[in-house]
Amino acid sequence: MPKRIKLTDIRRAVLIKLRNGSMITIDSSNMADLDGRPISPDTRYFLTQHRLIERFDNTKAVTTKGNGFVISGKGRDLLEMLERETPWEGKKDIEKILKFPHPDKEPATERQKSFMDRLGISYEPEISKAHASAIISEHIDKGEHLSTELQTDHNIFRRASVKHSGPKIMWLFVISFIILVIFLLFFLFSRNI
DSSP states (O other), X not given: OOOOOOOOHHHHHHHHHHHTTOOEEEOTTSOEEETTEEEOHHHHHHHHHTTSEEESOTTSOTTSTTOOEEEOHHHHHHHHHHHHHSOOGGGGGHHHHHOOOOTTTSBOOHHHHXXXXXXXXXXXXXXXXXXXXXXXXXXXXXXXXXXXXXHHHHHHXXXXXXXHHHHHHHHHHHHHHHHHHHHHHHHHHHHHO
């Protein structure tokens, strides 16, 4: 019998969605979502700390496509215990409890639209937030449509990332140079003998 854990309505709704086959996925920014809806870090950490959820495949990184968090045996047991003890009023309104609009249906923000205008991207007036984000990312990755002002911002970001990888490249160069010197010395001495 699992230890008595108090669940908020949101945490309980998340566990029920997981029991019904959904999966919490983690993106490259370590942000969690459930069926396209963001999950609060507090909720995620509470569920993992109490071992109510577990990684779907422990052999892969949690950010790998198709991997994420699913309900654990302990989480299933807790839900069953809670359902036997007290009926839950919110069971029918799980979507309302999670109350996050689906990102594909949420309209793009004015800031996104303004940025797309600055990039010279044409878009439908009713574009969704997720679609706008994808289009912006695609154009920034290409880097070819950036104005000089935006190109400067983009280059500053690139210089910052190179600045952090510079020491690694230097060490790689030093080690390669040492190996080359050792090889040349070995070659010269082997010819003289």
